[in-house]
Every structure is written in structure tokens, then in C-alpha cells.
Amino acid sequence: MGGIDLDKPRYDQSTYMGRAKHFLRLTSPLNAFASDKELDEAKKIVTEFRKSRRMPPGYDEDKLWDTKYLYDSAFHPDTGEKMFVMGRMSAQAPMNTIITGGMITFYKTTPATVFWQWLNQTFNALVNYTNRSGDAPISTTQLLASYCAACGGALTTALFLNSKVKNMPPIFARLVPFAAVCGANFINIPMMRSNELLGGTPVFTPSGERIGESKRAAQLGIMLVCVSRVLMALPGMTLTPVLTNMATKRGVFRKYPWGVMPFQLVLVGACVTFATPLCCALFSQQATLQVQRLEPHLQEVVAKKHPEVTEVVFNKGL
Template structure:
């Protein structure tokens, strides 16, 4: 693919496509970045389109010249398509449902199922299992670092995450049976919150065991830090909970109010599409806005590092190291 690309004549471009297009030191800059990165339309790109985007990005990195027919805007469009599908550390093409661009459509379906069908044990078990299976795929796909994780470790992590979510949901359902119905509607969110703090660390447990790569601001790798992995995983847990909050809190509260007002008296089945539509609107915007809460490339003071890495950082005269926190 690369050899087929022609180039515009002229001087080399100063565009740095190895950094996001928008200022990542501001929340709005990060929000714009993630709106493009998590665009659900990116999931519709074919393998040929993704391979073309990779070829364009790789060629620009080597030559610093725009391919024929490309301007800066088109180059960035291809870069965001590339970033949406290829892992930043391993460079591998990620499975479609594990990409952050798939979060909005997948979570619309799954969250809709969680908050619409929560009254029976069978429905609770089914939808929590579906949700944790999806989360496990997403958490593994968007892990930080390039170290492999064994199948045994994956299976153990998955079982713990599913068990934690199901236990939380079933226990809370048993406690709210005689309470105000609105509490029962909020049980799925509580279960999802608890499960996130099990699922994400478990699916990324390899990082906690061997560390995640940390580098200087210039990209020079210093080593692998377990403490950086713990910080990155904690930040992801927080953003994932906030990502789920609008769809799983606002939607049930609005639905409960609408039900009391008699909106669904004549058409009771309309409550399901009503809730799913609200969820879809919420997660489409909650996903990029929650991802933008913390910079993708996190900074960690060298004083927080393990002693051996602290010494390496001291030799290079840096007071902060940087790492991909994952998504």
C-alpha cells in the first residue's frame, strides 16, 4: 500500500501526527479529540479503508510529506480513523466491538437492556453477563502497554468480573424489593459501578504485575512501572463510571417521572424504545466527554516511581514520566 502513494511536491510538513490535533492540556481540547476518536461512524470503516489510513500515517511519518490529493484536514481524518482502530502501544488492529468508537452503539443496546429488563432474576443475570462480557473485551482491547496476557489469566479475570457484577446486582435487587420503584431502577447502575472496579483491574492485572511503559516527555522509554499502571487503571475506572452515569441514572429518573405522569398509559410498550432512545443520546456524548476528563498520556512525578526507575529518571534529569493510561 505504501509504495502506491505519491507525494505532493514541496517542503516537508511540520505537522506532528504523533500527538492529538487539539491541545490536550485543556478539557475542551481533549473533548474535541475524543469526539473524533469515539465517533461511532469509525466502526463502519472497512479493512481496506483502515489499511489505507495506516499506510498514509506510516508514509507521512517517514517522509513528512502529504500524499498526493491530501491536505492537512484529510491527513488528520485518516489519522483519527487509524487511531480509532489500531492500538497505540502494540500497533495491532483492535477487534471492532472493543474499540472506543463502538462504545455508543454497543452501550445503547446493553444499557437499554439493563434498565428495561431488571425485574426478574433471569433478566438481571443475562444482561449483567452480556455487559461484563462486553466490558471485558473493551478493557482488554484498550489496555495500556504491550505485554501479553495469558489465556488462564484472561479467563480468571473474566469470571471474577462477571461474578462481582452478578453478585452485586442480585444482592441489591433483593434489598430494594419493598422500596420505592425508583431505587430498583438504579440497581443496574450500582452493579455496573461495582463491576467496573473489579473488571478493569482484573482484565489489566498484567500491568499491575509487570508494569506499564513509562517514558520521558521526548518518548525515551525508561522502563515499566507498576505504580503508573495502578494510577492509569484508577483513572480509567473513574471515567468509566462517569461514562455510564447519564444513561443509567438520568434515563431511569426521567422514565419514572414519565410513567407517573401517565405518558405510557395507552401504549405501555413504548417505554422500551423511549428508554433506549434516551440512553443512546446520553452515551453518544457521555463517552467522549468522560474519556476527556483525564489526559490520555498521563504524567507521573518521578518521586512516585519504584526506586530503580526513580534512579533511571534521575540520571536523565527528568522530574515527570509519561505513560498511556489506557481507555
Template sequence: MSLIDLTKPRWDQNTYWGRATHFFHLTNPLNVLASDKQLDEAKKIVTEFRKTQKMPSGYDEEKLWAAKYLYDSAFHPDTGEKMILIGRMAAQAPMNTLITGGMITFYRTTAATVFWQWLNQTFNAIVNYTNRGGDTPIPVSQMVASYCCACGGALGTALYLNSKVKNMNPLFARFVPFAAVAGANCLNIPMMRSSEIINGTPVFTLSGERIGESRNAARYGISLVVVSRIFMAIPGMILTPMATNFGLKRGWFRGGRHWLILPFQLASVGFCVTIATPLGCAMFPQQATFPVSRLEPELAKIARSKNVDTVVYNKGL
């Protein structure tokens, strides 16, 4: 049996499809069904194997990797803490299916817009906090301020755009939720992870030696997360409204079948989110590299003293 290194993903993270395969396993919605007992058992197995390199009784290579991915799906890579259930990336598909389906179905009234955008940004805030990079705690006051700014930005964007598309093609109105989500991501993610921007995120040498906390690396990593999150939202929030509009023009929902719009959109969003979540996460490596030349001067000096020209860090998801 070849040497198994559970400190790294099973698939090559230097290729897109290697990362995509990795995240298909990590974001598998079935992982949210695991009990605390199963998660704690997976943690115990992975931790012991990393220390001893001895195959646990009753395990083979496939079962060991399954435990590794179950463990990774629920425990933060930097802090080691068990993550909030709905904040885990494995919960993205079921949660976003319901929320996105609601946003693109009930978008005509102000009350519905406010409710669904608020619910979406509340969920996003939990996800962004849960999947932050680094191990620095975030003050409660900072989280509240960040949450309020993100919700305000999303609601303001959605209500403003709704007022502008009233007399346009109905298809444009269906795209308003996506525009609001995309704009809010540019606020929500940096705000909920502002402690990294202020205090920096831990950076390490390729051998794993911690150098310090870099604000520059944090800013760059967060910008990559914003891009990937917007990409994740495109299939469900753009393709689904287009398919619904196409169906309406073709008469799919006429003759007492108007009630089919909601299950049609939920099924479409569910499929899109399940595929788009791992593909979006895979756009950039989670353990990102950052050139020493772009570090803060004091950190660059430390890094160069160790004869390294590249550092690595967890950019978050």
C-alpha cells in the same frame, strides 16, 4: 501550511475541551463502519507521512487528520495491532445503547438480571482488554480468571441489591443496574488489566525514550480509568431511569403506549452514551504524566540519571 505532527492529537491535550474534542472524533460511532481496506489505507497514509512529512497525493490537511483519527480509532497506540471491532471506543455508543437499554428495561426478574449483567461484563472485558495500556501480552489463564471474577462481582452485586429494593420505591430498583455496573468496574478493569499491575506499564521521558515498566504508574492509571468509566455510565443509567419514572407518573406510556418505554429508553441511552463517552474519556489525558518521585526506586534512579522529573505513559481508556 503549518507543520502537522501526527504523533500527537490535533487538539491541545492540556485542556479538558481539547481532550473532549479529540475524543469526540476518536469515539465517533461512524468509525466502526470503516472497512479493513479503509483502515489499512489510513494506517499507510499516517505511517508514511510521519516518516516523510510529505502530503500524500490527493490529500489536504483536513483529509490527513481524518485519516489520522480513523487510524487511531482502530489501532492500539502501544502495540500497533488492529483492535477487536466491538472493543474499540468508537463501538461504545451503539453497543452500550443496546446493553444498557436492556439492563434498565429488563431488571425485574432474576433471569433477566443475570443475562444482561453477564452480557455487559463480557462486553466490558473485551473493551478493557482491547484498550489496555502497554504492550505486555496477557496470559489466557489470567484473562479467564479475571473475567470470571468480574462477572461474579457484577452478578452478586445486582442480585443482592435487587433483593434489598423489592419493597422500596420502584425508582430505586431502576438504579440497581448502575450500582452493579459501577461496582463491577472496580473489579473488571483492574482484573482484565492485572498484567500491568503485576508487570508494570511502559513509561517514557518527555522526549519519548523508554525508561522501563512501572507498576506504580499502572495502578494509578487504572484507577483513573475506573473513575472515568463510572462517569460515562452515569447519564445513561441514572438520567434515563429518572426520565422514564417521570414519564410513567405523567402518563406518557398509558393507553396502549406501554410499548414506547423500550424505544424511549434506547433513544435516551443512545444520546447519553454518545455524549458521555468522549466526555468521560477526556476527564484525564490518555498520555498521562507521572512524577519520578512516585516511581519504583530502580526506575526513579534511571529517570534522574537522564535529568527528568516527570515521565509519561499510556493509561489506556
């Protein structure tokens, strides 16, 4: 079984298609419904295989990889801790379908806008914290400050834009939630991962030797995650309002006004299920950074201990 390396993804991460296949399996909503018993069994199988290099009884290569992807979907790559189920990327599709559906359906009143934006940012904060890079803890004070800033940013953006689009065509009002989510992502993600910006994220040589903590790597990783998260929200939060607007104009919901909600939920669900893995795949989770772009003290460490290394790798988070 020497040909199977569970320390690397099954698919080639240097190509977009390889990363897309990887994240389609990693973020599958089915993974979110696995029981603790199944997850603990998956961890046991993966751990034992890494030690013995022997195929477990009753397993073949495909079943072993299925188990590895289930394990990866629930355990943090840096800390090895089991992640809270709603913070896992596999929970993105079902949770975002409900939340996004609510945001683009109940956007007309201020209380509804406040509630759905607050719920969305609370969920985003949970996801961002759960999928942070590195293994350094974040203090409760820092966590609370980050959460308040993220919620405040999203609510301010949404309420301000709502006040500006009252006299515009309905389609503009329907797109306000997306604009608020875009703005909030660039507040929420850096704030919830501020520990990395302040203390750096671990960087390694390509062979896996830890060099130290880099703030510049953290900045790059967080920027890439912000971009992919905005693009992740784009199809569900723009295509759905546009199609709903078109259907409403053509009288599709005249006889069945209650049909708007299920119509939007189906569209959002389809968009989110595929947009999540396809946007995660835009950038490799194990990002790279040229040595000359590292902080001077880390460049010195690399020059002294690993003179042959030209770039370092780090987990950018999701």
C-alpha cells in the same frame, strides 16, 4: 508539511476542551463502521506521511487528520495492532445503547438480571482488554480468571441489591443496574489489566525514551480509567430511569406500553454518545507521574540517564 505532527493529537491535550474535541473524533460511532480496506488505507497513509513528511496526493491538512483519527480509532497506540471492532471505543455508543437499554428495561426478574449483567461484563471485559495500556501479553489463564471475577462481582452486586429494593419505590429498583455497573467496573478493569499491576506499564521521558515498566504508573492509570468509566455510565443509567419513572407516573405510556423501550433507547443512546468522549477527556490519555513517585529502581535510571527529567509519561489506556 513540517508543521503537522501526527505523533500528537491535533488538539491541545493540556486543556479539557482540547481533549474533548480529540475524543469526540476518536470515539465517533461512525469510525466503528469503517471497512478493513479503509482502515488499512488509513494506516498506509499515516505511515507514509510519518516517513516522508509529504502530503499524499489529493489530501489537505483536514483530510489527513480525518485519516489519522480513523487510524487511531482502530489501531492500538502501544502495539500498533488492529483492535477487534467491538472492543474499540468507537463501538461504545452503539453497543452500550443496546446493553444499557436492556439492563434498565429488564431488571425485574432474576434470569433477565443475570443475562444482561453477564452480557455487559463480557462486553466490558472485551473493551478493557482491547484498550489496555502497554504491550505485554496476558495469559489465557489470567484472562479467564479476570473475566470470571468481573462477571461474578457484577452478578452478585446486582442480585444482592435487587433483593434489598423489592419493597422500595420503583425508582430504586431502576437504579440497581447502575450500582452494579459501578461496583463491577472496579473489579473488571483492574482484573482485565492485572498484567500491568503485576508487571508494570511502560513509562517514558517526555521526549519518548523508554525508561522501564512501572507498577505505580499502572495503578494510577487504572484508577483514572475506573473513575472515567463510572462517570461515563452515570447519565444513561441514572437520568434514563428517572425520566422513565416520571413519564410512567404521568401516564405517558398508558396507551402505548411498548413505547417504554424505544423511549429508553433514545435517551441512553444520546447520553452514551456524548458521555463517552466527554468522560474520556477528563484525563489525558498520555498521563504523567512525578519521578519521585516512581519505584526506587526507576528513579535511579532517570537520575543516571535523564537527570533533567522531573516527570514521566505513560499511556493510561481507555
